[in-house]
Structure formats: C-alpha cells, structure tokens
Amino acid sequence: YTTPKTIVVIFGATGDLANRKLFPSIYNLYEKGELKDEFAVVGVARRPLTLDVFRQNVKDSIEENIPVPQKVDEFSSHFYYHSSNVNDRTSYKELKDLLDELDSKYQTEGNRIFYLAMAPEFFGTIAENLKGEGLTSTSGYSRLVIEKPFGHNLPSAQQLNEQIRQAFSEDQIYRIDHYLGKEMVQNIEVIRFANAIFEPLWNNRYISNIQITSSEVLGVEDRGGYYENSGALRDMVQNHILQMVALLAMEPPIKLTTEEIRSEKIKVLRALRPIDESEVHDYFVRGQYGDGQINNKQVPSYRKEQNVDPKSNTETFVAGKLLIDNFRWAGVPFYIRTGKRMKAKSTKIIVQFKDIPMNLYMKKDNQLQNPNLLVIHIQPDEGITLHLNAKRVGQNTQTTPVHLDYCNNCIDGINTPAAYEKLIYDCMKGDATNFTHWDEVALSWSFVDPISHVWESQAATNFPNYSAGSMGPADSEKLLENDGFQWWSVS
Numbered sequence: 020y021t022t023p024k025t026i027v028v029i030f031g032a033t034g035d036l037a038n039r040k041l042f043p044s045i046y047n048l049y050e051k052g053e054l055k056d057e058f059a060v061v062g063v064a065r066r067p068l069t070l071d072v073f074r075q076n077v078k079d080s081i082e083e084n085i086p087v088p089q090k091v092d093e094f095s096s097h098f099y100y101h102s103s104n105v106n107d108r109t110s111y112k113e114l115k116d117l118l119d120e121l122d123s124k125y126q127t128e129g130n131r132i133f134y135l136a137m138a139p140e141f142f143g144t145i146a147e148n149l150k151g152e153g154l155t156s157t158s159g160y161s162r163l164v165i166e167k168p169f170g171h172n173l174p175s176a177q178q179l180n181e182q183i184r185q186a187f188s189e190d191q192i193y194r195i196d197h198y199l200g201k202e203m204v205q206n207i208e209v210i211r212f213a214n215a216i217f218e219p220l221w222n223n224r225y226i227s228n229i230q231i232t233s234s235e236v237l238g239v240e241d242r243g244g245y246y247e248n249s250g251a252l253r254d255m256v257q258n259h260i261l262q263m264v265a266l267l268a269m270e271p272p273i274k275l276t277t278e279e280i281r282s283e284k285i286k287v288l289r290a291l292r293p294i295d296e297s298e299v300h301d302y303f304v305r306g307q308y309g310d311g312q313i314n315n316k317q318v319p320s321y322r323k324e325q326n327v328d329p330k331s332n333t334e335t336f337v338a339g340k341l342l343i344d345n346f347r348w349a350g351v352p353f354y355i356r357t358g359k360r361m362k363a364k365s366t367k368i369i370v371q372f373k374d375i376p377m378n379l380y381m382k383k384d385n386q387l388q389n390p391n392l393l394v395i396h397i398q399p400d401e402g403i404t405l406h407l408n409a410k411r412v413g414q415n416t417q418t419t420p421v422h423l424d425y426c427n428n429c430i431d432g433i434n435t436p437a438a439y440e441k442l443i444y445d446c447m448k449g450d451a452t453n454f455t456h457w458d459e460v461a462l463s464w465s466f467v468d469p470i471s472h473v474w475e476s477q478a479a480t481n482f483p484n485y486s487a488g489s490m491g492p493a494d495s496e497k498l499l500e501n502d503g504f505q506w507w508s509v510s
C-alpha cells in the first residue's frame with residue numbers, strides 16, 4: 020500500500036470547519052507520515068486573500084489546535100488559495116488551471132478530492148460546475164466530500180442527491196457523518212463480532228432494551244440561524260443517532276467490505292418501524308431548554324439565544340423509542356435521547372440484558388439484583404464496562420454489583436486520531452465504509468419526516484420544558500417508565 024497522492028480542494032476554506040478540523044487533521048496525517056510530499060491543498064472561498072495570508076491562517080489553525088507541531092512551515096507550503104464566487108464559471112476554469120499545474124508540481128496523478136465545507140445550498144451548483152468545466156476529467160480519481168445537512172427532509176435530500184449525481188457517481192460521493200469516524204463508534208462492530216460472549220446474546224431473547232444517550236452541555240452558541248431550521252431531530256437523530264442504531268442492530272456482514280457493511284446497515288434502517296403521525300406522541304418526546312445553572316454559571320434559555328425566535332418552537336432535545344421489526348429485534352425497544360444544555364457532555368450506549376429466570380440472591384438491603392448492562396462509552400471516555408453481580412464479601416449470600424472496565428483512551432488516548440483525521444484519510448484511500456450511502460440518508464429521512472412534520476405543525480405549548488443543566492424533560496423519563504424501564508445513568 021502506498022501513501023495517498025492527491026489534491027484536496029476545500030470549498031469554504033475560510034470557515035470554521037476548515038480551520039478547526041480540516042487543516043489540523045490533514046496536518047496530523049502529514050506529521051505522522053501518512054501523507055508524504057505528493058499532496059497539495061487548495062482553499063477556495065469568496066474572500067480575496069493573498070497566498071501569504073491564507074498560509075498564515077493555516078499555520079494559526081495548526082498552532083491553535085495541535086500542542087507541539089513540528090512541521091508547520093513545510094506543511095503550509097503545500098497550501099494554495101483560490102478566491103471564487105461559486106456561481107462564476109470562469110472562476111472554475113482558473114481553478115482547473117491551478118489544479119493542473121499543482122498536479123505536475125506535486126505528482127498527484129490527477130487525483131482530486133473536492134471537500135464542500137460550506138452551506139448546503141451551494142452543493143449542487145459546485146458539483147455541476149466542477150464537472151461542466153472539466154475539473155473532474157483527469158487521469159486520476161475525483162471524489163466529492165459533503166458535510167451535513169444533506170437536505171432538510173426526504174424531498175429536498177432527493178433533489179440535492181439528483182443534482183450532485185449529475186456530476187459524481189454514488190461511489191465518488193463521501194457523505195460525512197463524523198460520528199462514524201469516532202474510535203468507539205467504529206469499535207461497536209468489533210465488540211460485537213470479535214467476541215464469542217456477546218454475539219450469541221445479541222438479540223431479543225437476551226436483551227431487554229438498548230439505550231443511546233448523546234448529551235451536550237453547550238447551548239446553540241452562534242448557530243441559532245441554522246439550528247432554528249433544524250432542531251435536535253434533524254441535527255443529531257437523522258444522522259448520528261440512527262447510524263449508531265444501525266451499527267448496534269445490524270447482522271454480521273459477510274466480509275468487512277464497504278458494500279457488505281453498508282448493505283447490513285441499510286437493512287436495519289429498512290426494518291425500523293415507521294412512526295405514523297398519529298403515534299408521534301407515543302414514541303417521541305421533544306424538549307427545549309429554559310435557563311438554568313451549568314457548572315455554577317447561570318445560562319440563558321434557548322429562546323433568548325442569538326438569532327432565535329423568542330417564541331421558538333424548535334426542539335433542543337429529543338427522546339424516542341424505536342422498534343426494529345425483524346427476527347433479531349422484534350419486541351426490543353431502542354431508546355434514544357439527545358439534547359443541548361444538558362448535565363454532561365457524554366455519548367453512551369447501554370445494552371440492558373434480560374433478567375435471569377429466577378432470582379436466588381438479593382442485594383444487601385433486600386433489593387433485587389441489577390440487570391447486567393454492557394456500557395459502550397463513546398465520549399469523552401472511550402471504553403466498555405460490563406456490569407455484573409458478584410458475591411458480597413463475608414458470610415452471606417448477598418450480591419453486590421461489580422464492574423469490568425476497559426478504557427480505550429487511557430492507554431493511548433493522545434495518539435487516538437480524531438474523527439476527521441480518520442475520515443479524510445479513508446477518503447484519500449478510497450474507503451467509503453465510514454461514510455453514509457444515499458440509501459441510508461434516504462431511509463433516515465423517511466423515518467424522521469413524519470415526526471418533524473407533526474412537531475412543526477403542532478406548536479409545543481409547554482416549551483421551555485427542561486432547565487439547562489438537567490437530563491431533559493420529565494416526559495422523557497415517562498417514555499421508559501411506561502415500559503417498565505428507566506434511563507440508566509451509569510459510569
């Protein structure tokens with residue numbers, strides 16, 4: 020296997036994503052030697068910038084994000100800038116000339132990655148112009164990387180997809196879901212399929228329910244404009260959460276190829292029981308944060324945030340119950356919840372096993388034993404914990420809970436590549452496994468569309484309904500209580 024040779028063209032090169040994630044990630048690849056000298060990065064944005072200023076921005080971004088960078092100057096010498104209005108066709112011609120020149124300078128063999136790190140309304144136009152002006156006709160590969168949101172609902176996603184498919188085929192399109200680049204999300208499959216002790220139990224005979232919580236402490240920050248039109252359902256559930264559901268529920272793939280893995284994930288999404296508009300209230304709970312205390316600091320309610328309607332109906336919290344109608348999962352609820360301004364920044368998956376057939380032992384205070392739980396810590400801790408029951412020390416027949424812990428980022432946390440770094444490298448290698456296929460995007464929108472439709476057409480009368488710093492509205496607890504379960508808050 021040889022190191023990637025490629026030119027990465029970043030549209031939106033003066034933006035937040037490029038500066039916070041993309042430049043540092045490409046830098047890490049370079050410093051680790053995963054990228055040698057056969058690469059160049061061309062930043063594209065509207066603002067006129069001199070090459071020196073752009074390279075200085077790149078250096079600043081590296082220095083802000085990487086503790087002790089060793090090769091900043093060499094690295095930034097691979098960067099170029101092209102100021103352009105995305106609608107202006109002549110500007111693509113100039114870009115083409117620049118790319119051709121860099122191709123021979125850096126011997127990148129005509130390989131190109133077009134990374135769209137900007138507002139989605141331009142995705143279609145850019146893709147069309149790239150093809151129309153011949154930027155994708157080279158002797159090497161052309162790949163398109165797109166950030167979310169991929170549409171606003173199924174019809175708009177379809178339209179966007181048709182537009183970019185005019186210029187790029189499905190196997191050239193890399194739709195980013197950065198959760199798929201997280202180490203522990205990638206570990207879900209390994210935990211399941213590399214261990215004889217889990218897979219035989221991984222079904223409705225032994226699992227009672229699965230809970231996914233992705234909570235954030237931050238509020239909407241300066242993204243009010245985007246978030247008002249999105250809300251937590253579109254921002255987190257349609258993509259990241261449903262991707263985790265698919266990985267937890269999929270059948271073992273025949274092989275570890277992109278196609279086989281994707282096809283198993285797609286089957287899960289096809290088996291998701293659709294929620295009828297009349298049932299949304301039974302299966303889903305929405306919330307919006309009010310003011311409250313976080314780390315002893317008073318924070319304002321969502322409705323008081325910048326660019327947010329003071330009567331906003333946008334949800335900043337979602338809890339839901341999903342059912343997967345197939346042989347493996349019939350009858351096992353998957354509970355999900357996510358929200359902003361919650362108690363902690365944490366993503367965890369908890370697999371609750373069914374109770375043993377008969378309880379011979381009790382805990383100290385005559386309480387029933389806890390069920391076995393498998394906790395997959397996605398972030399900030401990375402690892403797994405298995406909750407078991409063991410004998411309490413001493414002359415008794417009582418049990419006590421014990422935890423078997425494996426901490427992933429305790430061992431080589433500092434060297435764990437960040438999600439973007441892994442995904443960019445995958446794209447350079449042509450591995451699309453950890454990107455979302457169009458069918459996954461479409462099925463996810465079909466699932467969430469009726470929910471957003473009901474929520475948009477029926478304003479929430481109880482917003483705000485959870486205080487900042489809490490674990491969400493009381494109805495989210497009830498959702499599980501109604502089924503005889505509870506959200507586990509475990510470490």
Ligand code: BG6
Binds near residue numbers: 235254366
């Ligand atoms: C993004 C959402 O996709 O994921 C953000 O748009 C959210 O609103 C973020 O904050 C969460 O990502 P992470 O990696 O911090 O859990």
